[in-house]
Amino acid sequence: MNLKPETTEKIDKLVPRYPTKRSAALPLCHLVQEDQGYLSNEAIEWIAQRLELEPINIQEIVTFYPMLRTEPTGKYHVRVCRTLPCALAGAYQTCHRLEKELNVEVGHTSEDGLVTLEYVECHADCGRAPVVMVGEEEYTDIDPDKAGELAAKMKSGELSDGMPD
Ligand code: FES
Numbered sequence: 001m002n003l004k005p006e007t008t009e010k011i012d013k014l015v016p017r018y019p020t021k022r023s024a025a026l027p028l029c030h031l032v033q034e035d036q037g038y039l040s041n042e043a044i045e046w047i048a049q050r051l052e053l054e055p056i057n058i059q060e061i062v063t064f065y066p067m068l069r070t071e072p073t074g075k076y077h078v079r080v081c082r083t084l085p086c087a088l089a090g091a092y093q094t095c096h097r098l099e100k101e102l103n104v105e106v107g108h109t110s111e112d113g114l115v116t117l118e119y120v121e122c123h124a125d126c127g128r129a130p131v132v133m134v135g136e137e138e139y140t141d142i143d144p145d146k147a148g149e150l151a152a153k154m155k156s157g158e159l160s161d162g163m164p165d
Contacts, residue, residue, distance in 0.1 A: 015050070029062060038071055044059055071109060074110055075115070081132070082095070089129035090143055091130040098132075125138065129141070136163060
């Protein structure tokens, strides 16, 4: 698997810090996902081999933690906070509007690969709920109408994908 040299370096430093190789599995999953964008079967097998574990041991971790992905994300990675303050401020309605406008079901990537829509937990900006992240950009006070505007900007390509260059 082709990892960036800096990722390989981080992994080589990280693994010996743990008392058992197994305890390095979750941080390794994060590092590889950060490098590759998601955890493919190849990546899962690579991590298992690196830690002298079975792929099923890594698979269990990947399926347990919702922030670990086994599929590439769309151009726009949209995450709607659904923790109580955002939920009370209408996060579910916001998300339904995004689903409708972007033709994607929450938890999935749209067929055209434009958008991955997910729920996440608190972003620590509850005073400006509902909060929506697009890549690493945060959008606040996103009611359904504003969600419609965000969706239109994604469809037209006008919105930055929020990812660092
Ligand atoms: S509950 Fe959504 S930002 Fe805190």
